[in-house]
Amino acid sequence: MNIRSAKFIKGVVKEDDLLDDGKPQIAFIGRSNVGKSSIINTLVKQPGLARTSSFPGRTQEINLFLINNSFYLVDLPGYGYARLSREGQIRVQRLIYWYLLDSPYEQKKVILIIDADVGVTDNDSKMLYSLEDQEKDVVIVANKIDKIKKGVYSRQMQKIQEKVGRHKIIPFSAEKRIGIKELLAEMFDK
Numbered sequence: 001m002n003i004r005s006a007k008f009i010k011g012v013v014k015e016d017d018l019l020d021d022g023k024p025q026i027a028f029i030g031r032s033n034v035g036k037s038s039i040i041n042t043l044v045k046q047p048g049l050a051r052t053s054s055f056p057g058r059t060q061e062i063n064l065f066l067i068n069n070s071f072y073l074v075d076l077p078g079y080g081y082a083r084l085s086r087e088g089q090i091r092v093q094r095l096i097y098w099y100l101l102d103s104p105y106e107q108k109k110v111i112l113i114i115d116a117d118v119g120v121t122d123n124d125s126k127m128l129y130s131l132e133d134q135e136k137d138v139v140i141v142a143n144k145i146d147k148i149k150k151g152v153y154s155r156q157m158q159k160i161q162e163k164v165g166r167h168k169i170i171p172f173s174a175e176k177r178i179g180i181k182e183l184l185a186e187m188f189d190k
Contacts, residue, residue, distance in 0.1 A: 003043065009064045024070075026110075028111045031080040034113045034144075036113055039172065050075050062075075074099075076095075076096055079092075080121070097130070109138075111183070114140065114142055116142035116172075120164060140170070142170065145172060145176075146175055170183050
């Protein structure tokens, strides 16, 4: 898949006609500050398209990016720690679960991003279980592999594989531009 055009359309916080327009949706989900927006920017070759921040919880809407005028990349807020009030955290969690698990919208793929150096957290495991329970087509991206020391890389990737089971893992680094072709191929498989 060659991405020729990418543009931010809008952020949504509830049902929206745009999500019903028939274009496939590929959702990106993961912990706060795991690199969801950076991965999207790397895939579309536009560094500032999806806003990135060192501030956990920056994304608080479901951000839709129209790609090649034919499908959406959906940048979801992060789960887990965020610099938000308790009420704000609950609102964001409800939005994530609504879109992925309770809404009428269907995702072609759900890209679950984990921090390769940290490994699979309890929140990551809960999210994966919820997605599996809804029979979502999940791809695991182990992001920030450039942060793992070479001597422990194989062992760390094996630990991640044990935690995610049958799911394919794509090692990724936006900074070093590793895993781009593999992720694009997996996103558009089937």
